[in-house]
Structures are given as C-alpha cells and as structure tokens.
Amino acid sequence: MSAKPTAIAPFDAERALKLARDTFDIEAQALLGLKARQGAGFANAVRAMLECQGRVVVMGMGKSGHVGRKIAATLASTGTPAMFVHPGEASHGDLGMVTPGDVVLAISNSGESDELAAILPAVKRLGVTLVAMTGRPDSSLARYADLVLSSAVDQEACPLNLAPTASTAAQMALGDALAVALLDARGFREEDFARSHPGGSLGRKLLMHVHDLMRGGDAVPKVGPDTPLNPMLREMTGKGLGFTAVVDAADQVLGIFTDGDLRRLIENATDLRPLKARDVMHTRPKLVRQDALAVDAADVMEQHRITSVLVVDERGALVGALNSNDLMRAKVI
Numbered sequence: 001m002s003a004k005p006t007a008i009a010p011f012d013a014e015r016a017l018k019l020a021r022d023t024f025d026i027e028a029q030a031l032l033g034l035k036a037r038q039g040a041g042f043a044n045a046v047r048a049m050l051e052c053q054g055r056v057v058v059m060g061m062g063k064s065g066h067v068g069r070k071i072a073a074t075l076a077s078t079g080t081p082a083m084f085v086h087p088g089e090a091s092h093g094d095l096g097m098v099t100p101g102d103v104v105l106a107i108s109n110s111g112e113s114d115e116l117a118a119i120l121p122a123v124k125r126l127g128v129t130l131v132a133m134t135g136r137p138d139s140s141l142a143r144y145a146d147l148v149l150s151s152a153v154d155q156e157a158c159p160l161n162l163a164p165t166a167s168t169a170a171q172m173a174l175g176d177a178l179a180v181a182l183l184d185a186r187g188f189r190e191e192d193f194a195r196s197h198p199g200g201s202l203g204r205k206l207l208m209h210v211h212d213l214m215r216g217g218d219a220v221p222k223v224g225p226d227t228p229l230n231p232m233l234r235e236m237t238g239k240g241l242g243f244t245a246v247v248d249a250a251d252q253v254l255g256i257f258t259d260g261d262l263r264r265l266i267e268n269a270t271d272l273r274p275l276k277a278r279d280v281m282h283t284r285p286k287l288v289r290q291d292a293l294a295v296d297a298a299d300v301m302e303q304h305r306i307t308s309v310l311v312v313d314e315r316g317a318l319v320g321a322l323n324s325n326d327l328m329r330a331k332v333i
Helices: 011-036 042-050 062-077 114-125 139-146 166-186 190-195 201-207 229-239 259-267 294-304 324-329
Strands: 058-060 082-084 103-108 129-135 147-150 242-248 252-256 287-289 308-312 317-324
Touching: 011 042, 011 166, 042 103, 042 147, 042 166, 058 062, 062 082, 062 103, 062 166, 082 242, 103 114, 114 129, 114 139, 129 139, 129 166, 201 242, 229 242, 252 259, 252 308, 287 294, 294 324, 317 324
Parallel strands: 058 082, 058 103, 103 129, 129 147, 287 308
Antiparallel strands: 242 252, 308 317
8 A cells, every 4th residue: 555645734934934034044154154164274275276287076976966066167167177077977987087187076064975985095096186075074085185175064954954955055155165266366367257158148248359240341331422312322221220331442431421310411401412421421430440349349339329330440441330239139238
C-alpha cells in the first residue's frame, strides 16, 4: 500500500512573512560574521590565484557544487581563467583536467564530503595549490589544504537548521569577494568585462563602433552645394533617412538639409524654385568619427535632440550616416 500523503496545514501568510524576514536577518548576520573571519588567509588565496599559471579549478558537491559553478563563472568573466570540475566525475577521469600549474578551490561546508575526500590525495600529488572554503577549519579538507578560507556560519536560515541556506549565502559572498579582489589586482576594466560579455548590453555599448552600424556607400544621401532643390529632395526621398549631406568635390561636409528644414521653408511660403543646396543647408551639422563608439554617437543624438548624425573619417570626409533606428536595432539604446 502506498503511504498516505502528509497533511498540509492551512497556509499562514503571517508566518510565511516572518520566516522570510528571519531568513534575511540570519543571512545578513552570517555575512557580517564572514567579514570578521577573513584575514591573511584570504589575501594569500588571492595572491595564489593571481600568480596562477594555469586555471582556478573549482570543486564542490551538492549545494556547494552549485555555488562553485557560479564562482567559477564569475571568476572567468572577470579576468581569472577558471572552470568547475565535479568531484564525483573527477575520480572517474575528469581529474585529468587539473594540471600542476592550477589552483584548486574546494568548497564544502562540513569539509567531510566523501567525493572530495576521495580525490584529495590525488589532487595533492599533482602539486597544485589547494584552497579550502569550509565552515570547519578542523575538517579533513582543511587539513589537506594549503590555504583555508572560513565560510562558517552560526546557524542556517532553515527552521530545522538543516538545509544549506546561510552557509551557501556565505560561500557565494566569499566567492564574489575573491573575484572582486582579483579583478582589482589585475587592473580589470569595463572594456575587459565587455570583451567577455559580447552578447550583453554592456558588451554592445563598449565594443560596437559607429562603422559597425552606419549606412555607407550609395546608401548615404549626399549632394553638391549647387544642387537645385528638386534633385536634392529626390536624393533625400530615395535614401529614406530624412536628410541629405551637402559635400564638396572631396566629400568634405559643408552642411546638411533635413525634412524639418523643408517643412519650415514651406511654412514660410518661400519660393523654392531658385533655391540650391548651399542656400538652405545648415553649415555646422553634428558629426561623429567612424571609429567612435556607437554609444558615443547615441549620446550626441540625445544631447542635441536629433535622430541622425553624419559619419566622417579621420580626414573629415563623409563616409556614412547613422540614425537612432540603427542604434535601436543593435540594442545600443
């Protein structure tokens, strides 16, 4: 016979809210306690990872393994080559991923994980630096380690004091602290972060240049200064950007004429027939260099409340055009 399902007590919203608040309090206190426990061991661990000629290999079982995967990912994305190796798989061949030039960061709250304990002798024989992140400095893991980082907490947030909650929060925070200290020591910058996140919004803003997005060649509307108004309007309409550049024989930008300028001419009842490009253009249009960051072009448009800019090369010659739709399609803005 199948076991009877456990009866579920009526939901108590007030108790749920109280437990949530208690969880926040307990985990906050755990992190404050973690702060007081760090000292020379933390600095030495950062130095070992900084001087590592290979990679930081993170290991952990269960919830510590989930935290370890995140720590490895954070390290890798902030300039410290790192990877996660599952301790159970390591004893069946994956230990071959670890090389003598690596630093192994082994995570276990109890420090007595069977899967970790089984491979510690082999890890030590490789000659790597072993850093233990554990809640028990007297554990088997701590005794094997070259350096010990204390992730001890006074209690779990779980009402039964069983489920890893405050302890995993402490491990996560300690991993973040390692990553922050390492990126600072490496002189890691926004540009470096963007290079490892090319698909993210920061990557697009810091890696994408104007020449990657601009319209070029025949797609750029341009006329000479003596072009009559009708051919100039045909150029604007045909290229569909709502403006045309006015350039000299060397493609140096002399001015710009926009749809807004045309509306204002019509509103003023001006006789348009004798007008030429030089008569109606703005002589100081906003320009951006083709090697500028796309986000800088977006800033120019926002600052001057315009939707398009002309793009020039290092000689000031017209090479392209960029509008806000181009930037939005690329998710720069």
